[in-house]
Amino acid sequence: MKVTVYNCRSFDEKELFEKYAKELGMELILCPDAPDFGNVALAEGSTCIDIITSPMSAELLKAFAEAGVKYVTTRTIGYDHIDGKAAKELGLTVANAPYGPCGVADYAVMMILMTIRKMKRIIERTNIQDYSLKGIQGRELKDLTVGVIGTGRIGRTVLQNLSGFGCKRIAYDLYENEDVKEMGVPYVSLDEMWRMADVITLHAPLTDDNYHMINEEAISKMKDGVMLVNTARGGLIDSQALIAGIESGKVGGAGLDVVENEFGLYYYDHKSDILNNRELAILRGFPNVTVSHHMAFYTDDYVVTVVRDSLLGCKYFMEGRENPWEV
Numbered sequence: 001m002k003v004t005v006y007n008c009r010s011f012d013e014k015e016l017f018e019k020y021a022k023e024l025g026m027e028l029i030l031c032p033d034a035p036d037f038g039n040v041a042l043a044e045g046s047t048c049i050d051i052i053t054s055p056m057s058a059e060l061l062k063a064f065a066e067a068g069v070k071y072v073t074t075r076t077i078g079y080d081h082i083d084g085k086a087a088k089e090l091g092l093t094v095a096n097a098p099y100g101p102c103g104v105a106d107y108a109v110m111m112i113l114m115t116i117r118k119m120k121r122i123i124e125r126t127n128i129q130d131y132s133l134k135g136i137q138g139r140e141l142k143d144l145t146v147g148v149i150g151t152g153r154i155g156r157t158v159l160q161n162l163s164g165f166g167c168k169r170i171a172y173d174l175y176e177n178e179d180v181k182e183m184g185v186p187y188v189s190l191d192e193m194w195r196m197a198d199v200i201t202l203h204a205p206l207t208d209d210n211y212h213m214i215n216e217e218a219i220s221k222m223k224d225g226v227m228l229v230n231t232a233r234g235g236l237i238d239s240q241a242l243i244a245g246i247e248s249g250k251v252g253g254a255g256l257d258v259v260e261n262e263f264g265l266y267y268y269d270h271k272s273d274i275l276n277n278r279e280l281a282i283l284r285g286f287p288n289v290t291v292s293h294h295m296a297f298y299t300d301d302y303v304v305t306v307v308r309d310s311l312l313g314c315k316y317f318m319e320g321r322e323n324p325w326e327v
């Protein structure tokens with residue numbers, strides 16, 4: 001029972017892969033690089049390959065199918081990087097490894113708290129022994145209305161997490177969810193969301209319909225000093241409109257785990273590089289905008305879950321058993 005694992009990280013995944021392979025009775029080929037035409041040969045003799053978010057084009061999938069691969073699992077929730085149509089035509093089964101919503105939901109609440117308490121300024125000051133108070137007065141959640149856009153797995157967990165803080169909670173989604181209503185959280189229209197919320201946190205996927213849903217017009221309808229938290233996808237916010245909103249003071253602060261055009265930047269060490277994302281550079285420079293590099297998901301629980309479940313899916317597939325991770 002052989003699986004070739006691509007993009008295997010030595011610092012957090014390798015040991016877990018070895019542990020679960022032993023437990024599940026599997027032989028693994030561990031490759032630190034992304035799957036490409038140059039390393040397809042590593043998959044010869046493996047029924048399954050285990051990948052992350054690197055693009056799997058029709059041509060690359062064909063090369064793997066020709067090498068004898070029958071199953072492609074991705075250690076992510078999303079699988080849009082795999083050409084599903086081509087996979088089907090080639091007779092390849094595709095699977096994912098969803099992890100729990102708590103990591104991102106915790107992170108979103110942390111970003112909310114950091115933003116309303118001006119934590120970026122506080123950390124920057126303590127780093128240079130500036131212990132003054134002027135300019136770092138925060139606000140209390142009990143006095144605020146927090147709006148959650150997207151009440152799926154993560155958005156609902158955020159709403160639950162927030163229940164202990166005494167804030168007013170409102171929600172917006174294309175589809176209303178009974179659990180949310182049972183929590184006593186009302187659904188509002190987008191216009192009401194813009195008008196009522198002191199803090200808005202985004203938990204919807206990026207689609208053609210909601211690209212730049214937070215744009216100049218939406219921001220103009222929001223409360224003065226509104227705070228925005230985005231742990232969903234960068235394209236939900238028009239960066240130029242956000243920059244203008246911060247500069248005018250209309251937007252009081254932001255916490256951004258994701259930004260537009262982050263692909264190719266995040267997860268690499270670019271310390272010495274000149275980057276080509278001006279919006280990111282500007283946003284990062286504001287004292288009231290906290291930026292992190294799309295890692296809200298990155299917890300111990302996440303790594304264990306994706307390594308274990310991706311391998312378990314391979315085992316189920318090879319044994320011809322029902323496999324909950326097939327997509």
Ligand code: NAI
Nearest residue numbers: 150151152153154155173174203204205210231232296297
């Ligand atoms: P989910 O699929 O459980 O929930 C998404 C919700 O958004 C659904 O209720 C859906 O109806 C709603 N929705 C879809 N289009 C909408 C729109 N135009 N306006 C309002 N609501 C809309 O997804 P889950 O697991 O809660 O994840 C949410 C998003 O979080 C993902 O799509 C992804 O973009 C992001 N994410 C970010 C991570 C990070 O590390 N920063 C990690 C994992 C997910």
